Amino acid sequence: MKQTSSTYLNVNGQLIDLAVPQVMGILNVTPDSFYADSRKQVEADIAARAKQILDEGASIIDIGAYSSRPNAEHISAEEEMSRLRNGLEIIRKNHPDAIISVDTFRADVAECCVRDYGVAIINDIAAGEMDQRMFETVARLGVPYIMMHMKGTPQNMQAEPQYENFLKEVFLYFARKVQQLRDLGAKDIILDPGFGFGKTLEHNYELMAHLEEFxxxxxxxxxxxxxxxxxxxxxxxxxxxxxxxxxVLDTVALLKGADILRVHDVREAVEAVQITEKLKSQWKL
Incomplete structure (x- = not known):
């Protein structure tokens, strides 16, 4: 079990304390995300989903407009931003104080969301690999930045992903990226190992087995x-x-040091946090 001191994220001037793991609820304003029940496109559905995420105990709403499932259709930045504007306007109207993360790999989209809608966190599946301006942009904006490990792109990532030394490559990838971000003055960097992105079934379970090493x-x-x-x-x-x-896997991840769970099912994840925190408090006695 990972033992760390309390870590805070600065989100729009608010501090989120990660001493207790947080839950991030997924809101997809897409027609093609892999989990059909997560797709919300009309105002009533988007509003209801945002309310559900917050009511069930999540501290962050993660909105995405570009499906990153394997073999997903590539859409333009204009289409992505159009979908996001619609969703963000609805969330802001109904929940003006909500902490919002935007799931995008595009620097211009990230900047627009932060500037025009007060988005607090950028969640980039590509860690700057699909837009070379992303690192400079998030450093300049000063927002927390989630960077994920992915080999390839959503269109080709599951085409027989191969590694010479899987864990070593993932760790070196993050070491290089973290240094690049720090050189630019970025703060509040969050790592996402990227389960399911350019990884076989065996890779995913190897990653979970070694999660505490992060x-x-x-x-x-x-x-x-x-x-x-x-x-x-x-x-x-x-x-x-x-x-x-x-x-089950969320619980394992929490016991191995996860600070944020990104989930479709918020209530169940919040309960997993509550139970594992109670258990860890007994271990500390």
Whole structure:
């Protein structure tokens, strides 16, 4: 189990204390995300989903307008921003104080969301690989930045991903990226190991088995395994049937040092946090 001191994220002048892990609820304003129940496109559905995320105990709403599922259709920045504007306007109207993260790999989209809608966090699946201006942009904006490990792009990442030394490559990738960001003056860097992105089933479980080793970076760790194929391909079934497996892996991740869980099912993740925190408090006695 990872032992760390309390870490704070500065989000729009508010401090989020990661001494207790936080839950980030997924709101997809896309027509094609892998989990059909997460797709919200009309105002009533977007508003209801944002309310549900907050009511069930999440501290962050993560809104995405570009599906990053394997073989996803590539859409333009204009289309992505159009979808985001619609969703962000609805969230801001109904929940003006909500902490919002935007899931985008595009620097211009990130800047527009922060500048025009007060978005607090940028969540980049590509860690700057799909837009070379992203690192400079987030450093200049001064917002917390989640960078994920992904080999390839959403269009090709699952085409037989291969590594010479899987864990070594992931750790060296983050070491290089963290240094680049720090050289630019970026603050509040969050690491996402990228479960399901350019990784086989075995890679995903190897990553989970060694999750506590990310403590070497002394940075917050986000884990997103919600309803992913590493669960339903192992157990059989579909994303719709992967809630129990998600909760199991979320619990393992929390015990191995996860600071933020990115999930579709907020209530279950919040309960996992409460139970693991109670358990860890007994271990400390």
């Amino acid at each position: 403590a070497i970076f002394e940075l917050p760790l986000l884990v997103g395994v919600s309803r992913k194929s590493m669960i339903y391909r192992l157990l059989g079934g579909t994303p719709q049937e992967a809630l129990n497996g998600t909760t």
